[in-house]
Amino acid sequence: MQKKISDDSATTAANARGRERPTARTVPALTIVAHPKSERIGERLLLEMLAAAGRTASLSRNAPDFARPGSLLARPLGDAFLSRKPVRFEPGARGRLRLVVPEDGTPVRVGGEPVRGSREFTMEALAAGVPLELSERVVLLLHLAHAPEVPSVGDLGMVGQSERLRRVREDVCRVADLNVPVLIRGETGSGKELVARALHQQSPRRDGPFISVNLGALPRELVSAELFGVQRGAYTGAMKDREGIFRAAHGGTLFLDEVGEAPPEVQVALLRVLETGEVFPVGGQASVHVDVRLITATDAHLEERIRQGLFKAPLLHRLAGFEIQVPPLRERREDIGPLFLHFARQELEATGEASRLAAREPQDEPWLPTSLAVRLVRYEWPGNVRQLRNVTRQLIIGSRGLPHLRVDARLEQELDSAALPLPGHSLSVFPAPANDNTPMFEDLSPSRRKPSDVGEQELLEALRACAWDLKATAERLGISRASIYMIIEKSSLLRTAGDLSPEEISRCFRECQGDLDQMVKRLEVSKRALQRRVRELGLAGG
Known part of the structure; x- marks a missing residue:
């Protein structure tokens, strides 16, 4: 490991790059969560006119066009069961957003209840995301997004187009080519290893090894030997020299997950490696030079562990040459639909039923029922992306041979047990307003x-x-x-x-x-x- 990875100048430069954020306005957006044509999931419509001039935005079967962020292909919802008579989104009182549903237009449900006349949503509700169910055929997530949308840096192997995920991709591109250690923070199952792999693939070390180790899964008494190697005879059972994980990752990237679980003696050794680029095998007398890019991850609050005397502050300062925060899934709900579709395709291919996502007849019942799509968006996902993948697998296997997905009672109860409260009774519900002089809002x-x-x-x-x-x-x-x-x-x-x-x-x-x-x-x-x-x-x- 080269000494320059701990240079203060490199760390400062990396963190300075990380603070640079393009300015953008926050505006309402509609993202497709469910559609009879599954390939439409993830397409988006920005309602910029509401923020720009306080004008009304209309939505019908034929207009306006939805597009995947960064794509030139744009098209209307186009489902024949939706009305040509548009629903409208208008500026409401006190910075709220009003949804107006005409009596003979497309039926809209929020939280399982039909919207009659109009309903207003607070900005707090939009920040959390509100699923709108149209004609039991299409589900749109009404949420906040940034405009203008910043050009994508490429997906880097990460599915989704939320603002929070875009920032993660930007951070990866900012620091990937720098030889500084990176600390990835995020809840369990949020995709920290995926970020580490993206850092490796975008770095000059991409042709070298990428080794991933979960420190929490290693036996405490063997952690040092596994990481730094063993000299023959160091302890009973050490019958030959072992190079250890650091030496195996020489010339590449080493990813240490759950670094907060490292025992004190391993913390000392990690600090020495970061400072000198050398490891000492267990039982050895001479150091061994290694050239390794170290990436670590944790779901623990390391600062609190430092206060408790469980983690060494100097090690945190060394590990955090640059920090990347991976958002939990509940904070990027607009990505749930595309992620579900991604995992569903993988599982359908594994079960030999990939054709189920092929084009369906216009009158067919949607493969992804709107009631299930709403449940997926509302669920809190304590296990994050990993849990969504497992739920997707369960749904696909449990629906083999059926024309559409089926939710068993146990899973339905689980999804309802930790659901995001939908804006309902707390919101004002009005009869459809006449053309009044609704106050415009300059920024949502x-x-x-x-x-x-x-x-x-x-x-x-x-x-x-x-x-x-x-x-x-x-x-x-x-x-x-x-x-x-x-x-x-x-x-x-x-x-x-x-x-x-x-x-x-x-x-x-x-x-x-x-x-x-x-x-x-x-x-x-x-x-x-x-x-x-x-x-x-x-x-x-x-």
């Missing part, structure tokens, strides 16, 4: 302030004052809840429930005797998100 944001105007300390104090209720905090500060997540993501003072380690949550649960309010005060994270983590860990009373 309810904020009176920019996120950049809110400092970390101010946000922390507001969160504490509001008992970590994100909605109340957003109203108190005059920013959107999505802005709160943006500030937390960049903050060194704040964290989310997803950053907490299972050990920290379990210990706090015991010490607080399961009192969730006390846990929120101690851990300082959102109550709802913490409750979800407690439930995932199977702790009683969660």
